[in-house]
Amino acid sequence: MILLAGPCAAESEQQLLATARALPGDTIFRAGIWKPRTRPTSFQGAGNDGLAWLSRVKQETGLPVATEVASAEHVRAAVAARIDYLWLGARTTANPILVQQLADALAIDHTGVKAVLVKNPVNDDAALWLGDIARIEAAGVSVMAVHRGCGHRPCWKMAHTLRTERPDIPLLLDPSHMSGDAAKIPALVGQASALALDGLMVEVHPCPAEALSDAKQQLLPEQYRELLPLFAPDQGKTSELTWLRAEMDEIDDHLWQTIQSRMQVSARIGQWKKQRGMPPLQPERFAEIMTRRLNWAQSQGLSGEFVKAVMSALHEESCRHQE
Ligand code: PEP
Ligand code: MN
Secondary structure, three states: OEEEEEOOEOOOHHHHHHHHHOOOOOEEEEOEOOOOOOOOOOOOOOOOHHHHHHHHHHHHHOOOEEEEOOOHHHHHHHHHOOOOEEEEOOOOOOOHHHHHHHHHHHHHOOOOOOEEEEEOOOOOOHHHHHHHHHHHHOOOOOEEEEEOOEOOEOOHHHHHHHHHHOOOOOEEEOHHHHHOOHHHHHHHHHHHHHOOOOEEEEEEOOOHHHOOOOHHHOEOHHHHHHHHHHOOOOHHHOOHHHHHHHHHHHHHHHHHHHHHHHHHHHHHHHHHHHHOOOOOOOHHHHHHHHHHHHHHHHHHOOOHHHHHHHHHHHHHHHHHHHO
């Protein structure tokens, strides 16, 4: 079992030491020092100062340390500072040119690097993720994969592909970035356990509300300790079926959210009609929608009966939202 925990970003030496001291002894301590942020006005990370803070954590606590690298320059600085584990973030792994530059820098020198963790790209692209892994492996360094989903969608299918194509490399879950919400982390860790993943990367901060980045998703050290018993992966208990059910549940989540969005639009259409004295039911519009869907469904191998039943139920519920 491979466990990484620590703050989203290194904010000060004190913050790193306080967090690391509160973590279990089998933790690989993570902290980002070069932060890929959406807005230029957000906290961009401590930069090179953070390398010295991480070295201090390693010296004081004996925990191995990990940080994110997003350029060849970062690789050289992190290797020189004897950082044990490096990870490539989701924005970096979306760009093969950049990943190749990092791989080239690692090929020249990866002294002391125990492994490079490759997160899935921000876009749902298993082939690109596999390609990133191949580029980094070619540098002669050992690799692990970290599944962090796309935005806040799990994209289990992508992780399933990774597991199927590369059963030989450890696959970890990052429930913090996958959910963006501390309250959703325990359920995701339960899922990672059921899928018999090999480890976790979790954001932990001594005072999440005051974190300079990702405040909503960071756990207190004691919450992290409470989380760990939920993760008991057992290869013997998982199967293709567990993966397919995870994929199906995600599709259902999406389907119901889509239905909910449809009802919201429906209610707005209802308002528009009401203001103009139109009744909710417009038979010619319903007939047109039904014909269009029936034609499409035929080409997809769905039965006409099924499509009629679903469209009628959707339409009935929509009319109810327009009353
Ligand atoms: C991180 O782990 O700090 C991070 C930036 O994650 P991601 O690249 O998955 O968004
Ligand atoms: Mn983060």
